[in-house]
Amino acid sequence: MGQMFYQTLPAYFIRKFDYFFLDSLNVANICTILDCICILCIDTPDINNNKENDTKSTKSSVLAHMLHGHGTHTANRWFDKTLQLVYKLEDGYYGMTYEHTPAEGVALAKLAQFIHDPKTCGPSTKKWRTILIPRFCTFKSTSKTIFRKINNVGCRYLKFDKFGKNLIKSLKISPDAFIQVAFQLAYYRFLAVSGKGTDRHLSALKWIGMENGVTLPSFFENEAFGDYFRFRISTSQVPISGEGVLVFGPACQNGYGICYNPQDEFILFSITTFLLSEITDVDAMCSGLSEALSYQYSLLGSAD
Numbered sequence: 001m002g003q004m005f006y007q008t009l010p011a012y013f014i015r016k017f018d019y020f021f022l023d024s025l026n027v028a029n030i031c032t033i034l035d036c037i038c039i040l041c042i043d044t045p046d047i048n049n050n051k052e053n054d055t056k057s058t059k060s061s062v063l064a065h066m067l068h069g070h071g072t073h074t075a076n077r078w079f080d081k082t083l084q085l086v087y088k089l090e091d092g093y094y095g096m097t098y099e100h101t102p103a104e105g106v107a108l109a110k111l112a113q114f115i116h117d118p119k120t121c122g123p124s125t126k127k128w129r130t131i132l133i134p135r136f137c138t139f140k141s142t143s144k145t146i147f148r149k150i151n152n153v154g155c156r157y158l159k160f161d162k163f164g165k166n167l168i169k170s171l172k173i174s175p176d177a178f179i180q181v182a183f184q185l186a187y188y189r190f191l192a193v194s195g196k197g198t199d200r201h202l203s204a205l206k207w208i209g210m211e212n213g214v215t216l217p218s219f220f221e222n223e224a225f226g227d228y229f230r231f232r233i234s235t236s237q238v239p240i241s242g243e244g245v246l247v248f249g250p251a252c253q254n255g256y257g258i259c260y261n262p263q264d265e266f267i268l269f270s271i272t273t274f275l276l277s278e279i280t281d282v283d284a285m286c287s288g289l290s291e292a293l294s295y296q297y298s299l300l301g302s303a304d
Contacts, residue, residue: 257272
């Protein structure tokens with residue numbers, strides 16, 4: 001059923017739910033899932049998924065696993081829930097998949113730190129009851145859609161360890177501003193374009209006009225204006241101790257989704273893009289971002 005909630009459900013899928021409610025235990029389990037605050041997803045090893053096995057030790061693969069489950073484990077998700085806690089039995093990695101509208105990354109990062117803290121861990125006193133092995137069902141149409149979407153996502157983990165926020169602060173510069181400029185520089189070098197950050201001002205003018213019944217100038221209906229609001233670089237800083245980092249997808253088809261975690265001596269990044277785009281390149285952005293950070297420091301450091 002998790003696969004069915006990966007996408008908008010057609011009417012004929014909704015009608016199929018009648019079969020799930022024929023059994024009283026199914027009814028109780030589904031109602032528990034619908035009413036719960038969060039879900040724990042325990043992913044077992046899959047010996048048939050060679051692609052995942054080949055890259056399971058890389059941080060990039062772990063990020064992708066938490067983002068979409070590699071297809072193999074996507075059925076072990078409930079994507080309409082606010083928060084899912086994901087645990088990989090194979091190598092012990094854990095993470096969270098959440099809906100950003102009601103949940104905030106910083107708060108969940110603190111929760112992840114709490115879970116990871118040895119002081120909060122202890123032996124479980126829970127007595128688990130034995131359950132029957134569930135019967136495997138195949139949803140061919142949803143599986144095809146899921147794998148098509150997953151195979152279109154490029155996801156990379158980048159640890160920039162030449163310096164961290166301490167060295168940036170020594171230059172009397174905000175680490176966040178320094179990193180944001182590096183995003184623009186890397187993107188500019190790769191595509192020779194950059195933004196000016198006027199989107200909120202223009203958007204406010206448009207909505208004020210619409211709410212007051214004012215006829216909008218043709219400028220707001222221009223194709224270029226619409227294209228301007230397809231954010232090519234969507235970023236978020238979520239500080240968390242250790243080497244944890246959040247990950248999210250791009251905001252548009254030809255864009256990048258970048259989350260970053262500046263530490264004292266290094267900076268962590270997760271970078272995503274859609275592989276079918278002819279404009280973006282996730283590996284080029286990784287290398288370009290490292291070069292941009294080094295270049296900016298050499299430029300500012302030499303100013304002393």
